[in-house]
Amino acid sequence: MxxxxxxxxxxxxxxxxxxxxxxxxxxxxxxxxxxxxxxxxxxxxxxxxxxxxxxxxxxxxxxxxxxxxxxxxxxxxxxxxxxxxxxxxxxxxxxxxxxxxxxxxxxxxxxxxxxxxxxxxxxxxxxxxxxxxxxxxxxxxxxxxxxxxxxxxxxxxxxxxxxxxxxxxxxxPFALPALFLVLLAPKFNTKIWALTLGCTTLIALIIKLQGFSNAAIPVAALIGTLLFYVVKNQAKWSK
Amino acid sequence: MINTLWLAIIAIALGTYLMRALPLVWMTRKLDKNKSNTTEEMPIWLTVLGPAMIAAMFGTSLIPSSQSITTWLATALGALVTAGIWYWKRSLGLPVLIGVMIYGISIYFARLYPIY
Structure with missing residues (x-):
């Protein structure tokens, strides 16, 4: 790159x-x-x-x-x-x-x-x-x-x-997911980011499939961010 | 009615622009105040929320506009090839181009030889 x-x-x-x-x-x-x-x-x-x-x-x-x-x-x-x-x-x-x-x-x-x-x-x-x-x-x-x-x-x-x-x-239209994938790929180099972004992707996909198109992006991103904090704090406590 | 419509369009356009521009002004001032220009000055939630929004957009964009086994399989194949080419080349354009081509070829052949 x-x-x-x-x-x-x-x-x-x-x-x-x-x-x-x-x-x-x-x-x-x-x-x-x-x-x-x-x-x-x-x-x-x-x-x-x-x-x-x-x-x-x-x-x-x-x-x-x-x-x-x-x-x-x-x-x-x-x-x-x-x-x-x-x-x-x-x-x-x-x-x-x-x-x-x-x-x-x-x-x-x-x-x-x-x-x-x-x-x-x-x-x-x-x-x-x-x-x-x-x-x-x-x-x-x-x-x-x-x-x-x-x-x-x-x-x-x-x-x-x-x-x-x-x-x-x-x-x-497949150019859009392909582009997002390429933009996200370099972030998958640590466990915490891979977990956060992987789960966020999946949650957004599921929410949209349930018919909540407009809520999918902000809700999934918020859950993903919370997950990042949870994983980060757990890693701190286990040290 | 026409005037109300145009007022609404202008309000939406202006509101959308301000939501794009004002947070930037706020953050730039915050960075200036601390005489710093690094992401370390940003609240952690903000540095996580940005990439998380991209991941969420990726998730929603994966859903084909007309859903069927064919379009889902083509999406999976296109995404795998895009990721593979990215891993090999580490560039932006080529993986997207080849990913779209593979997706297109899969859809094309699936329509020529439908599996029922």
Whole structure:
């Protein structure tokens, strides 16, 4: 991994773009389906694209259009979508030690999605200080463009695309779990981390299979964090 | 109705942005105050919660959108190959690319020769 970074050290923006390529595989098909569903829910093409551009948070956008279409009160729609997005609050502080003193970081935080966080959490510590902002700009811009572009494609020509390439729509989303796997793999080097992350993965999977899609990520992550503390304290006591 | 809708969109967009940006400002100030720039200054729960969120996202993303024995087997095979290539190459892009290809090939062949 370090080797790959050294090869592109002079072009951190390009490295960022390259690192975010696997994200496109996950973002574009999901964005296309968002475009399609949003239009079916009664939103216009422009409204659909603007939602993706401004809100830029997958799960909450799906919930937003579904709730608006079902006629839910607007205050409830706002509260529910913000609740889903509340998980984002832990991302910034985790990246803070690797950020330089540039006001641009604040603007770039619009692009701090789940996947960009996961990518940055692995990559930023490997880059030197000067390269970090360029890397983050490249990676987050490509991801944002993929999401907005995919939404536009879905809103304008989604139905036709899915009809012509049904396999592609099924296969490309696998890029997301594959990317998460590669980002987590280096952490499995100690027993405590392997146990924490392994259990968290399994718990999240089970919770989502039970039908609680939105609770799965925060609840599993909280249980995993508690487990980490329990194992750590037990190791202390047994010494 | 249209105005309410746009107000809601703006409130969600702004709220989401603030949830992404404000905690960063808080943590940066905390690090500055202690004149430190290392993860040691961060509360332990925060350093664990970050990777735990990634693990949770990994868990939920493993569930295929259309669930069947085929898609679950393809997911397991794709994940194993991705992990294997990562172990061999220790890079980001190649394991993902080959993992997706193996997943795609498995789905393709399973549809050509369904096992019933």
């Amino acid at each position: 370090t080797q790959a970074i050294q090869t592109h050290q002079s072009q951190p923006l390009l490295t960022g773009l390259k690192d975010a390529l696997p994200l496109m595989g996950g973002y574009i098909p999901v964005a296309i389906s968002f475009g399609l569903i949003s239009l079916q829910s009664g939103f216009s093409v422009l409204e659909t694209i603007l939602i993706s551009t401004l809100v830029y948070a997958g799960a909450s956008q799906f919930l937003f259009v579904a709730m608006v279409a079902s006629g839910a009160p607007m205050w409830l729609v706002v509260v529910m979508t913000l609740l889903i997005n509340a998980r984002h609050v832990v991302y910034g502080p985790n990246l803070a030690p690797y950020m330089t003193k540039s006001p641009w970081w604040l603007a770039l935080m619009h692009g701090l999605t789940d996947q960009i966080f996961a990518l940055a959490h692995t990559r930023l510590p490997q880059l030197n200080e000067k390269q970090r902002i360029c890397w983050f700009t490249g990676a987050s811009l490509l991801a944002w463009m993929s999401w907005v572009g995919g939404t536009a494609l879905g809103a304008i020509a989604g139905g036709e695309l899915i009809n012509q390439w049904p396999l592609l729509a099924d296969v490309l």
